[in-house]
Amino acid sequence: MTLRGRIGLFGGSFDPVHNGHLAAARAAAEVAGLDEVWFLPASVSPFKLESGHASTEHRLSMLRLAVEGEERFRVSTIDLERGGVSYAIDSVRFFRKEYPEAEFFFIIGADSLAGLRDWRQSPELLKKCGFVILARPGWNIDEALRGFTAGERAMLSRWVSRDFEQRVSSSEIRRRLAAGEGVDGLVPVRVAAYISELGLYANPRCV
Numbered sequence: 282m283t284l285r286g287r288i289g290l291f292g293g294s295f296d297p298v299h300n301g302h303l304a305a306a307r308a309a310a311e312v313a314g315l316d317e318v319w320f321l322p323a324s325v326s327p328f329k330l331e332s333g334h335a336s337t338e339h340r341l342s343m344l345r346l347a348v349e350g351e352e353r354f355r356v357s358t359i360d361l362e363r364g365g366v367s368y369a370i371d372s373v374r375f376f377r378k379e380y381p382e383a384e385f386f387f388i389i390g391a392d393s394l395a396g397l398r399d400w401r402q403s404p405e406l407l408k409k410c411g412f413v414i415l416a417r418p419g420w421n422i423d424e425a426l427r428g429f430t431a432g433e434r435a436m437l438s439r440w441v442s443r444d445f446e447q448r449v450s451s452s453e454i455r456r457r458l459a460a461g462e463g464v465d466g467l468v469p470v471r472v473a474a475y476i477s478e479l480g481l482y483a484n485p486r487c488v
Contacts, residue, residue: 284380286316289413291388292360292369295322296334297476298347299454299468301447303354309388309413310353313440318388319357320344323367334455335481337361346471370402373410384411386440391416394425394437407433414438415445458482 289309295302298320306318322340335343341358348354359375360367369387376385387410389397394414397403414437416422422441426434449467457464459482464473476482 284383287384289315289318289386289388290321291318292321295340295344296451298344299449301449304447305415308415308442308445312442313386313413317353317355319355321357321360324361324364325366343472343475347469368401370406377409386411386413388413391420412437414441416441416443417446418444455482
């Protein structure tokens with residue numbers, strides 16, 4: 282398969298996927314001119330090494346429901362198929378080998394930028410793909426980019442959404458569901474129906 286174009290890679294636990302995730306993907310696509318955004322649900326996130334709250338199958342099903350009808354959005358199961366802890370560099374290596382004519386960009390929040398140096402094989406990662414940064418209004422990019430080389434700073438500051446702000450989180454949604462509260466407007470309608478039908482996150486221990 283020949284694939285060309287600019288592809289955004291959006292990794293996460295998505296436990297559950299919510300409207301903030303979709304808004305982030307849209308913002309990244311707009312600021313960087315992405316042709317597609319691929320959601321990469323983690324088998325085990327390196328930042329959340331405890332076991333997940335919903336099963337892999339449920340997280341994947343909810344993601345597929347969430348992106349249904351979104352022409353530019355796709356769901357990749359590469360990290361789930363690989364198993365173990367999901368590292369960005371492994372996914373980027375795979376996609377670069379499979380689709381050498383495409384350009385790949387990792388989508389991250391500004392809060393992750395300062396710790397990017399600690400990601401596995403970060404020097405190689407910074408050479409193999411671009412980054413799209415989603416920042417809150419007033420965010421100081423110069424402060425966050427300290428410690429990077431001049432070339433890295435130029436690359437990392439190229440595609441930045443400087444006015445992205447969303448207040449929903451997966452942990453807040455899980456808390457609400459465990460407390461019997463509603464999540465209308467926080468998750469896609471199809472995802473809300475799926476959660477309700479299966480009673481996901483109803484156990485307070487799943488927060």
